[in-house]
Amino acid sequence: MSGSQTRGRRPAGSGTKEAIEAAARRRFAEVGYPRTTMRAIAADAGVDPRLITHFFGSKQELFVAVVELPFEPEPTFEALLADRGEGEVDVGARLAEFIVGMLDREETRTTVTGIIRAAASEEEAALQIRDMIAARMLTPLARHVGGDDPELRASLLASQVVGLTFVRHVVGIPALQDAGRERLVGFLGQVFNVYLQNSPTGA
Amino acid sequence: MSGSQTRGRRPAGSGTKEAIEAAARRRFAEVGYPRTTMRAIAADAGVDPRLITHFFGSKQELFVAVVELPFEPEPTFEALLADRGEGEVDVGARLAEFIVGMLDREETRTTVTGIIRAAASEEEAALQIRDMIAARMLTPLARHVGGDDPELRASLLASQVVGLTFVRHVVGIPALQDAGRERLVGFLGQVFNVYLQNSPTGA
Numbered sequence: 001m002s003g004s005q006t007r008g009r010r011p012a013g014s015g016t017k018e019a020i021e022a023a024a025r026r027r028f029a030e031v032g033y034p035r036t037t038m039r040a041i042a043a044d045a046g047v048d049p050r051l052i053t054h055f056f057g058s059k060q061e062l063f064v065a066v067v068e069l070p071f072e073p074e075p076t077f078e079a080l081l082a083d084r085g086e087g088e089v090d091v092g093a094r095l096a097e098f099i100v101g102m103l104d105r106e107e108t109r110t111t112v113t114g115i116i117r118a119a120a121s122e123e124e125a126a127l128q129i130r131d132m133i134a135a136r137m138l139t140p141l142a143r144h145v146g147g148d149d150p151e152l153r154a155s156l157l158a159s160q161v162v163g164l165t166f167v168r169h170v171v172g173i174p175a176l177q178d179a180g181r182e183r184l185v186g187f188l189g190q191v192f193n194v195y196l197q198n199s200p201t202g203a
Numbered sequence: 204m205s206g207s208q209t210r211g212r213r214p215a216g217s218g219t220k221e222a223i224e225a226a227a228r229r230r231f232a233e234v235g236y237p238r239t240t241m242r243a244i245a246a247d248a249g250v251d252p253r254l255i256t257h258f259f260g261s262k263q264e265l266f267v268a269v270v271e272l273p274f275e276p277e278p279t280f281e282a283l284l285a286d287r288g289e290g291e292v293d294v295g296a297r298l299a300e301f302i303v304g305m306l307d308r309e310e311t312r313t314t315v316t317g318i319i320r321a322a323a324s325e326e327e328a329a330l331q332i333r334d335m336i337a338a339r340m341l342t343p344l345a346r347h348v349g350g351d352d353p354e355l356r357a358s359l360l361a362s363q364v365v366g367l368t369f370v371r372h373v374v375g376i377p378a379l380q381d382a383g384r385e386r387l388v389g390f391l392g393q394v395f396n397v398y399l400q401n402s403p404t405g406a
Contacts, residue, residue: 119369120324159379186405187398191398
């Protein structure tokens with residue numbers, strides 16, 4: 001993993017790294033990034049805390065190593081954003097269906113809210129998490145958004161997804177939690193189409 | 204402030220409460236809600252920590268007492284959302300101008316990011332902050348949004364504002380930070396109009 005392989009004590013067994021990863025995933029999901037400590041993860045995994053440093057380095061390196069994106073960005077965006085300009089496929093609606101579906105499944109929703117909370121923490125460490133998310137999610141999205149100013153369009157689109165997740169699932173506003181799926185997809189699909197295909201002025 | 208007026212020791216002077224409020228505002232803005240302690244605020248204000256409990260109660264009660272909304276919701280929404288249906292005023296663009304202007308001023312931007320970070324913290328206390336924000340911001344917004352399902356429209360609109368603030372100023376994505384104001388207002392204005400006046404299906 002790093003040059004520290006030769007330092008520190010040897011791992012207790014071949015399952016040690018996996019045990020740390022599993023304990024870290026559980027902790028990050030349950031109490032969030034800021035309140036997760038290396039010591040607690042070590043205790044959960046039944047290992048010496050120095051083993052975590054040995055395998056992963058810092059807490060934010062561990063987070064970046066174990067966080068699972070809710071989907072594989074590259075093939076997902078390619079599939080969702082294909083067939084545009086044909087006038088037959090409502091790409092915004094298709095993307096909205098996908099996003100709302102992802103947020104309706106507990107496992108993927110927890111992943112997304114966990115990443116958002118980690119990025120919102122005031123720790124310096126969070127900077128690296130933000131970079132990771134930007135590189136892994138926004139860069140491939142911009143590539144498939146295309147058109148003029150694809151980075152701006154991709155970032156605005158992502159901002160609506162982040163805001164929806166935040167207000168609906170972190171804050172928990174009832175009007176958004178109780179909204180019918182069809183209604184939600186209807187509004188969001190139109191908004192995604194603004195970012196995907198309208199000119200900045202709407203003209 | 205509460206029934207605790209008769210308990211604890213007397214305030215040192217008439218400026219004590221104001222000194223605590225000023226220290227609390229500064230702390231919350233600088234290190235954020237989760238890492239702000241009553242002890243640190245007391246030290247900054249030069250008072251006994253018990254005086255804070257005496258005047259304000261818990262940490263989240265203190266936050267709710269000192270947090271200043273970035274604008275007065277009721278008159279602001281009334282002014283921004285008036286003259287709709289006339290076909291002459293682009294209400295979405297006017298609202299987008301207002302939001303982007305608010306985020307371009309450091310003082311109001313810091314207030315908004317501070318509230319978002321407090322709401323994102325995993326503390327139980329944050330629940331009350333969320334309720335406060337929902338009641339103070341979303342209820343008046345829904346009243347002025349009107350039409351069918353105003354609560355859903357208001358919440359979706361708010362979710363785009365929260366997401367924009369989060370991705371642009373908490374995460375700090377360059378494409379959004381560097382975007383020309385006109386371009387940003389152009390896209391956001393169209394999106395706000397979707398939430399303010401389109402049917403859920405866009406038909």
